Amino acid sequence: METQFKILGILILMAPLVSAILSAMLGRPLLRSRTHWMVIIGVGLSFVCSLLMFGLLNPDVSSPVITIYDWIATGATQNLQTQFSVNFHIDSLTTVMLVTVTLVSLLVIIYSRDYMRHEHQPDRGYERFFAFLSLFVFSMCTLVLAGNFLLLYLGWEAVGLCSYLLIGFYYPKPEAAAAAKKAFLVNRVGDLGFGLGILLIYLRCGHLDYDYVFGPGLIQLKGYETAVALLLFCGAVGKSAQLPLHVWLPDAMEGPTPVSALIHAATMVTAGVYMVARCGAIFARSEPAMMVVATTGAVTAIFAATIALAQYDLKRILAYSTISQLGYMFLGLGVFAADAAVFHLFTHAFFKALLFLGAGSVMHAMGGIIDLRQLGGLRKFLPWTFVTFVIGSAALAGLPPFAGFYSKDLILVQAINTAPVLGWMAVATAVVTAFYTFRILFLAFCGPTRVPMEVRPHESGIWMLIPMFVLSLGALGAGFLFQHRFSEYLHLVQERFASLHHERFSHEFVAVMSTVLTALGIGMAFIFYIQRPNWADRTRVLAGPIYTLLQRKYYVDELYDLLFVRPLRYLGRICFGVDCYVVDGMIWLVTGIPRLIGWTLRTLQKGALQGYGLTMALGLGILLLFVWFTQP
Amino acid sequence: MNELSLHNYILVGAVLFGIGVIGFLSRRNLIIIFLCTELMFQGIIVNVVAFGKYHGNLQGQAFALFLLVIAAVEAGLALALVVVLFRRKGTLDSESFKTLRE
Amino acid sequence: MNESCLPIWTYLLTALGALAIFCLLPRADKSYRSAGGLIGIIALGLALFLLIHNGGIEHGTTLCFYAFATLAIVCSVAVIVQTRAVYSALFFVMVILSTAGMVLLLDAEFLAVALVIVYAGAILVTYLFVIMLAQQEGLSLYDRKSRAPFGACLAGFLLMAALSGAWTPMDHSMVPSTPIAGETLAIGRVVMTNYMVVLQLAGVLLLLAMVGAVAIVRKRFPKDFDASRESASIGEVGRKAAPF
Secondary structure, three states: OHHHHHHHHHHHHHHHHHHHHHHHHHHHHHHHHHHHHHHHHHHHHHHHHHHHHHHHOOOOOOOOEEEEEEEEEOOOOOOOOOEEEEEEEOOHHHHHHHHHHHHHHHHHHHHHHHHHHHHOOOOOOHHHHHHHHHHHHHHHHHHHHEOEHHHHHHHHHHHHHHHHHHHHHHOOOHHHHHHHHHHHHHHHHHHHHHHHHHHHHHHHHOOOEHHHHOOOHHHHOOOOHHHHHHHHHHHHHHHOOOHHHOOHHHHHHHOOHHHHHHHHHHHOOHHHHHHHHHOHHHHHOOHHHHHHHHHHHHHHHHHHHHHHHOOOEHHHHHHHHHHHHHHHHHHHHHOOOHHHHHHHHHHHHHHHHHHHHHHHHHHHHHOOOOEHHHOOOOOOOOHHHHHHHHHHHHHHHOOOOOHHHHHHHHHHHHHHHHOHHHHHHHHHHHHHHHHHHHHHHHHHHOOOOOOOOOOOOOOOOHHHHHHHHHHHHHHHHHHHHHOOHHHHHOHHHHHHOOOOOOOOOOHHHHHHHHHHHHHHHHHHHHHHHHHOHHHHHHHHHHHOHHHHHHHOHHHHHHHHHHHHHHHHHHHHHHHHHHHHHHHHHHHHHHHHHHHHHHHHHHOOOOOOHHHHHHHHHHHHHHHHHHHHHHOO | OOOOOHHHHHHHHHHHHHHHHHHHHHOOEHHHHHHHHHHHHHHHHHHHHHHHHHHOOOHHHHHHHHHHHHHHHHHHHHHHHHHHHHHHHOOOEHHHOOOOOO | OOOOOHHHHHHHHHHHHHHHHHHHOOOOOOOOHHHHHHHHHHHHHHHHHHHHHHHOOOOHHHHHHHHHHHHHHHHHHHHHHOOOHHHHHHHHHHHHHHHHHHHHHOOOHHHHHHHHHHHHHHHHHHHHHHHHHOOOOOOOHHHHOOOOHHHHHHHHHHHHHHHHHOOOOOOOOOOOOOOOOOHHHHHHHHHHHOOHHHHHHHHHHHHHHHHHHHHHHHOOOOHHHHHHHHHOOOOHHHHHOOOO
16 A cells, blocks of 8 residues: 555656756757647656546545655754655645546646647747646655655745746736746745744744644644744745735746646645645644735735626736635635535636636737637637636636535635634625626627637637647536545545534525525626626726725735835845945955056056166166175 | 286286276167167177187187178167168157067 | 276266267157267267376277277267167278277277278178168168167167276277288288187178078068968967967
8 A cells, every 4th residue: 555655646746856857958959839739648657547546545544644755855954854755645635636636637637738729939938838738747756755844845936936937927028027037026925924933933842844744843833833823824825815815826927828827726826725734733832823814815815806796807806816716715714614625626627727728819819819808709719728618617616506606605605604704704795706707708708799809719729629628628527526525535625624613504495595695796797797887987987096095906016115115225225335335445446456556557667668667777776786895 | 928818818808898888778869779789799709709819719800800701790780670660659769669578 | 098097987978979879869759869969979078088188198999999999889879879870880881990990999900991891892892782682761760769768778878888987997008009011911820820710700700691591582482371370379389280
């Protein structure tokens, strides 16, 4: 059993890594436009192994820890672990995450085969793109499989690096370069807290292995749970784009669309949710930390959803919806519904990837146009994309048979019963979500065609449609099929989160209510954008400053610019000035002395032989006289 | 035979040499500069011959003879160079030949 | 000449002479030539007075020596202070003649004659040719303006003082010349025997100088070669071309 897991774990990790290295090395000289096969094979193998691991794992048995090799051995210090190894912690959470990550990544990579070919000349980074994608999958798998915090941190940072590389894929474009930098820097802010949290754990427990920290280590952590949990949550906030640090995610839309799908669905933003779920044992011991997690989640959810109302960039709206949905997940984590949160992560991966791939398909068809005001009536041109987009939108909005409904419902029930205020905020978010989701759908696919004359929209190729179909199936059925089994399967996680169940609102009541409200939101969107298109404009005028506030994303970017970017830039300028004038001045002074001597002596070197002769004669005369006079 | 000591000749030779040095260092016409070197040669010749006389042998005179040869060689080559330089620059100003500076 | 007073007087007189030359040297703006001449005459007169006062003129030879020495010094000063190169050359002939006279007084007849023939006859004529070839019309600035006259005079004075004043001879009388039959014959013998190799080398040297002079003058530079070199500012060559 253990050996099997060991082999599977190594395969899951090594297949994407090897394919990344091979496509990076052989891509340009040999594979060229066939590079994607290398990566598809690698990630496909990884997916198959994940499935096998999923099938082999018995969730009722205590999770196995598999040590691969000793990584770092430090000198003996008192009470501290001195040996760090690369080990895998395999339990139901791990396998669920692995299957989700590898499946969505595989589909996105298959989709990229055509998308990037049309987007990009084969000799201008096609290989690079696939190498990075593969590396991304490897990083995420490392993060998920990690059996100790050190390896988790490695995967965590590698994911950040890959996101930087892929967001800045079109690096000659200044916006892309800036977005990549922004993503990386904002993530650093969170990672600082994360790193400190890990150090605090190490200081208190003297151990970084999950088995120890979540077992006997919890006693040693006593009194520090809140601090550790909040520090770890900092990292999650950065990586999963929660409220104070969400600014990087919308800008990350500068990357190619498949990258957005990957980041939003599988490999990047889910890392925060996974990490909090993984460390649930620590979080559950601290009431304030759980409160912070839940509040952050709920506030982010409504905050991002309202911003999405006033945006016109298709991909940006989807980005804000991701932030909003991640807020749901954190809300779920914060109200002791980790299984619901992970379930939502699972379903969300399907429909968000689907929506992004659909957006990519639209972009592909429209020749890069993504502004909702320029789209319209695309239903006629892109029938398949339309169908899949409807499924994705319904899932995102949370309509009953679709995946999003079940997972969101679980979170809502738990939230309303545990923290009513936050729960009702989440319910309000559901309405807004339904509204903006169907706003996209109606504006882009229905109504009159506003497509510019010169653009000829066309349906995407089969390679792009197949992943969308598969994801549609997931968005359709994942929720319905797994709604009961998921919680059972994840019961290990559930167990750690001591549930505080005192039901005020029954499951059925919440389900019906949220469905009605969602339908209400969809109906409003229908009225505003199909029946009475002028109402939307009138509302916009009526709302006035509120609309502007939403459109400018609550001025968060401007606020950060004012609070952090500018002072830092001024500080940088001051430092530069100090370097330029003080330090350089001192160096200049030091060099100035020999320079002055040289300058003085140079006047003697005029190149005129007579001058040299004069000096020589003078010297000779003085020397001779000196010798004669000093002779005894 | 006479009261004229070696010292007198040395004095004259030194004065001639010194005047030549002054001219060599202060004049700017290349031709005059070379004339001044010949002036220095004169001082040396007087000196050398006087020393030969002082020691009562012919080595001084033989040495002066070879000095004469050197002076002729120097004059020939130097004047050839002066002609070349004049062709290149159209001037004989020593100040304008400063390529040694850089 | 009194030995005790000799060095101080020598220094004083050479200093005076250097001052005179300093005043006499051609200058573009102002001219102190009359003052310089006056100082020079005073210095010379003082020197002669001192010499005659100390030693007296007992022989015709002594008189001749003083005359030749004075002439040589005056003419050599004239050589270096003339603004026109032709006059310098002509005064230089006078220097050679008086030097030849002094050499004659030292019983070196052959050398005196050789000096006149080689110098005045051959070398000076070459100089005159070059002066005619390479002379610009009128007086050029570089002829009218001397370069660092004070430093040059100081250096000259120091050298003169060092060379002349430092010699305080114990016994300064000449050894009477041994009556060698025919000075010229003796010189010829010495040169052809003792200095045989040197003589050959001198001949080779003369030949080389002739060939070299011809080669140098024949070589023609393209006209723009020099102009381009001059137009490049300092360090420009190194900046444009690869350092290695």
